[in-house]
Amino acid sequence: MEWFKKIMYGRYGGDSLSGALIVLSFILLIISNVLPKALWFVVIVAYIPTVICVFRIFSRNIYKRQMENYKFLKIKNTMRNSLRRKLNKLKDLKTHKYFTCTNCKQSLRVPRGQGKISITCPKCKNTFKGKS
Structure with a gap:
């Protein structure tokens, strides 16, 4: 050795x-x-x-x-x-829905079953509507 x-x-x-x-x-x-x-x-x-x-x-x-x-x-x-x-x-697909911010392309996770909601991006503070 x-x-x-x-x-x-x-x-x-x-x-x-x-x-x-x-x-x-x-x-x-x-x-x-x-x-x-x-x-x-x-x-x-x-x-x-x-x-x-x-x-x-x-x-x-x-x-x-x-x-x-x-x-x-x-x-x-x-x-x-x-x-x-x-x-x-x-x-998480059964319990959450994923959205992409229209401004900064950040991926956002939202709980399912909330109906039509307003989603605010925590990164750029952009607000958009989506259906969960």
Whole structure:
């Protein structure tokens, strides 16, 4: 184990982006096994994320690898939060109705069954009518 520590000294190592690249590679390999053998280039494409992952793990440019991981995590969290918001909207669909402010495009949640009401946006104070 000591030899591995010597090899990895000063190198970046694994992170979230490296793990995602390995998962992507496995998914592409599974797809390549399902597809007909005529699509041999899919197998070659499946190994590209693995090569990139190994390069990132053994890289000595730590700052650059950290910035790549930071950008990946930023995109991943944005997509996760967007999906979470959409799932929450689906859960609340029976009890609440969603409106979009005509002025600032803010999403507003109003309880259902109130009839025709006047809705005031808390962000821009714009008032508009809607049926809940």
